[in-house]
Amino acid sequence: MGLKLSRRQFFKVCATGLATSSVAALGFTPNAALAEVREFKLSGAKETRNTCPYCSVSCGVLMYSLGSNAKNAKQEIFHIEGDPDHPINRGTLCPKGAALLDFVHSSSRLRRPEYRPNGASDWQPISWEEAFERIARHMKSDRDRNFEATNEQGATVNRWLSCGMLAASASSNESGYLTHKFARSIGLLAFDNQARV
Amino acid sequence: MPDSVLAGGVPSIPEFRPTRKSVFTDRAQRLRDLADGHAMQEYLLFASALARAQAAELEVYPDTPVPDPAQLEHCQQHGLPPLSIDSAQPAGWQQGLLRLLDALNQDALPPEAVRIANELRDEDNTALERDQEHMFAGAYAEIDSGRAPFIGAALQVHWVKMALRLGERGRSAGVDFGLCPVCGSPPVVSVVRSGGAEQGLRYLVCSLCASEWHVVRVKCTSCASTKNISYLFIEGSNDAVKAECCDECKTYRKILYLDKDNHMESIADDLATLALDMLVDQKGFRRVGPNLLLSPG
Numbered sequence: 001m002g003l004k005l006s007r008r009q010f011f012k013v014c015a016t017g018l019a020t021s022s023v024a025a026l027g028f029t030p031n032a033a034l035a036e037v038r039e040f041k042l043s044g045a046k047e048t049r050n051t052c053p054y055c056s057v058s059c060g061v062l063m064y065s066l067g068s069n070a071k072n073a074k075q076e077i078f079h080i081e082g083d084p085d086h087p088i089n090r091g092t093l094c095p096k097g098a099a100l101l102d103f104v105h106s107s108s109r110l111r112r113p114e115y116r117p118n119g120a121s122d123w124q125p126i127s128w129e130e131a132f133e134r135i136a137r138h139m140k141s142d143r144d145r146n147f148e149a150t151n152e153q154g155a156t157v158n159r160w161l162s163c164g165m166l167a168a169s170a171s172s173n174e175s176g177y178l179t180h181k182f183a184r185s186i187g188l189l190a191f192d193n194q195a196r197v
Numbered sequence: 198m199p200d201s202v203l204a205g206g207v208p209s210i211p212e213f214r215p216t217r218k219s220v221f222t223d224r225a226q227r228l229r230d231l232a233d234g235h236a237m238q239e240y241l242l243f244a245s246a247l248a249r250a251q252a253a254e255l256e257v258y259p260d261t262p263v264p265d266p267a268q269l270e271h272c273q274q275h276g277l278p279p280l281s282i283d284s285a286q287p288a289g290w291q292q293g294l295l296r297l298l299d300a301l302n303q304d305a306l307p308p309e310a311v312r313i314a315n316e317l318r319d320e321d322n323t324a325l326e327r328d329q330e331h332m333f334a335g336a337y338a339e340i341d342s343g344r345a346p347f348i349g350a351a352l353q354v355h356w357v358k359m360a361l362r363l364g365e366r367g368r369s370a371g372v373d374f375g376l377c378p379v380c381g382s383p384p385v386v387s388v389v390r391s392g393g394a395e396q397g398l399r400y401l402v403c404s405l406c407a408s409e410w411h412v413v414r415v416k417c418t419s420c421a422s423t424k425n426i427s428y429l430f431i432e433g434s435n436d437a438v439k440a441e442c443c444d445e446c447k448t449y450r451k452i453l454y455l456d457k458d459n460h461m462e463s464i465a466d467d468l469a470t471l472a473l474d475m476l477v478d479q480k481g482f483r484r485v486g487p488n489l490l491l492s493p494g
Contacts, residue, residue, distance in 0.1 A: 009335035010448075010483040013474035013493050020494030023240050025343030027307025032236040037472045042480065043432040045439065047415045049423070062414065084397030085413040090207050091397045 046075065049083060051170035052097045058170065059097055060086025077104050139163060139186075147187060164190030211394055213368045213378065214409035216360045221252035221353075227465040235469060243306070244468055244490050247350050250300035254293055258358045261289055269366055276371020278381035280359050282333045282405065287355055291325050294351035313343040335383070337487060342494035349489025356380055356406040367408065375418055377403035378410050384450070385486045386463050387418060387441060391456040399452070402463040404487050417443035418450050419485045428452070429477050437461060438470045440477040449482040464488055 013021070015037055018030040045066055052059040060083030065075040080100045084091035093100075103109070113131035114123040126134075146162040165188050167179050176193060183191045217223075228245035232238045264272065264279045272279040298314045306314070317325075328348045331339040340348065360367050360379050372378040384401035388409070391397075400409040401418060416423045418441070425444035430436040437457035442449040451470065453461045467488050474484060 009337065010485065011335075011337060011487045011493060012478065013471055013484055014478040015475045017493050018471070018475075020342060022342045022346050022490075022492045022494070023237070025309065025341070025492075025494065026240075026243065026313065026346070027309030028237075028239045028243065030237070032238075033471060036236040037475045040472055040476060041432045042429050042476045043436075045428040045430065045436070047426070047428060049415055081397070083414070085210070087207065090210075 052093065052100065053168060053170050054094075054096050057088060059083075059089035059093055061093070061097065061100065077101065080104070143186065158187050159189050160187035161189060163188060165192075167191075167193035208394055210398060210411055212370075212411045213365065214395075214400060215364045215367060216357055216379075216403075216407040216409075218255075218361060220357060220407045221248050221255055224462050224465050225249040225252060227460060227462040228468070230460070231465060231469040237469070237471065240491075241465075241469060243310070244346070244465070246301055246305065247297070247346060247490065248465075250297045251350050251354050253300055254297055254354050255358060257296070258293055258354055259289060260362065261287070261355065261359055263359050263362050269363075272369045273371070276369060278369055278372050278377060278379055279363065279367055280356060280380040280406070282356075282381050286326060287329070287352070290329075290351045290355040291322055293354050294325070294347060297351055297354070298347065309343065313341075314347065317344060317347055332489070333382075335487065337492050338494065340492060342492035345492030346490045349492075353405055353407075353489060356382075360406040360408055368410070374410075374412050374421070375401075377401075377406060377408055379403065379408040380406045382406065383485065383487060384418065385488050386467050387412070387450060387452040388461070388463060389414070389452060389454045389456070391454075391459055397456075404464075404489055407463070417441070417446060417448070419443060419448045420446035422446065429473070429480065431473055431476070438466060438473060440473055440482065442477065442480070442482045447482055448485045449477055450484070450486045464490055 015034055018024065018034060021030070023030045023033075043066070045064060048063045048065065050061050050063055052061050061080055062083045063077050064079040064081075065077045067075045078101075082089050082091040082093040082097070113126050113128055115126045115131070115134070116123045142163055143160050147160045148157055151157050165183050167176075171179065171193070179193055180191075225245045225248035228241050228248060232241035232245065235241055269279055271277075295318060298318060301314065303311050303314075325348070328340050328344060329352060331337075332345070332348060332352065337345070363379070367379040369378050372381065376383060380403060382403050382405040385404040387399050387401055389397060389399050397414075399412055399414045401412055402409050412418055415426050417426060420443060422443055422445040427442050427444070428439040429442055429449075430439040435457055437454050438461070439452050439454070440449040441452045451467055451473065453463065453466055455461060467486075468491060478484070
């Protein structure tokens with residue numbers, strides 16, 4: 001054919017270009033279309049693939065949000081449905097998954113760490129820093145008290161049975177691997193992670 | 198609901214939707230419906246008349262040779278589209294073009310269109326083939342924008358005719374996801390289907406032979422990125438047509454959501470939403486899907 005041209009050429013349709021397009025070349029007037037465009041405004045939306053957090057089936061979901069990709073633009077999720085491409089659920093969701101939008105926008109949704117002191121009836125907000133400190137402190141004290149390096153027969157067991165850990169379903173293989181390494185290396189045996197699926 | 202769902206199985210994704218015999222009739226009807234009160238009314242009616250002429254031409258267009266089973270097998274093995282636009286020079290479409298031009302009602306056309314139609318009638322095959330080569334190479338600016346819709350329409354009839362003869366057998370599984378598995382052309386738009394086994398699935402629609410093939414949602418159909426995909430649409434519209442924009446390669450392709458409007462048709466609804474193109478262009482995204490019934494010039 002003798003033509004050395006890339007298939008990936010662009011098909012530019014722009015306001016100034018309409019005057020050279022087929023519309024004008026064939027004798028039709030593009031003026032009304034051009035006038036109309038000036039009245040229009042663009043809006044942005046996003047579709048995001050995610051994993052339902054409820055159970056270990058880990059159904060794929062598509063989350064629809066308004067607001068463009070621009071930095072600082074506030075994203076507002078307005079619809080969630082099963083991911084039609086997902087090999088596990090092919091677009092379907094159970095009643096709990098189908099109600100995920102209410103879960104996202106729930107007024108009682110936990111948005112920050114909270115703490116209820118012994119004997120108190122109310123929860124009080126604390127910072128992430130404080131929360132990490134307290135959890136680490138409690139874990140360390142409990143582990144120091146209850147860690148077993150050997151059993152009655154003297155065999156090495158290195159276990160910590162007074163503490164357990166539960167991790168989430170929407171984890172990648174990599175975060176599952178790290179979670180597992182963390183839990184086992186401090187001796188935790190009571191450990192479930194829904195990322196096992 | 199399919200039995201496999203009730204039995205606890207997961208239904209497989211239909212990967213391919215062959216082109217339909219009614220493609221031009223449906224397109225003509227949709228263009229006609231869209232034209233009513235539209236800012237581009239005259240052009241949509243012109244495109245509708247052209248699609249109607251294509252439908253009539255498809256009925257009388259001679260059977261062109263298609264690959265035999267051995268050749269189809271060869272294409273399957275090597276991931277080549279069986280009706281590739283890169284193969285030997287197609288024959289017969291030039292006569293088809295003449296019949297298309299004759300089928301158009303001259304009285305309904307502007308004088309410029311009549312002049313271009315007459316010019317095409319007198320054109321020799323070499324010049325027509327040059328236009329065809331430019332079109333298939335994606336060099337849209339090299340073709341006279343007045344001639345392009347006629348050339349494109351004639352080539353569509355030729356390829357739809359061949360694709361119809363092959364049906365399901367026309368698809369070669371190994372073709373790059375961004376090109377038609379039947380003819381290797383770039384897709385015009387994406388369509389998210391509604392209902393049945395294809396509920397919510399996205400298919401790319403071939404700009405030439407109208408075959409459709411499945412590609413997962415939320416993925417750039419140009420560079421395959423799944424990061425930073427956004428969807429732009431005209432505020433206040435029913436957002437049935439959006440521009441799927443990729444921040445990685447800065448391109449976009451329109452995506453039609455049939456659950457918002459089940460009557461939409463790839464080429465017709467693309468032509469009826471050029472305003473979206475103009476606005477998205479201003480945002481710095483470049484369009485990758487050609488529409489053979491319109492040249493941007």
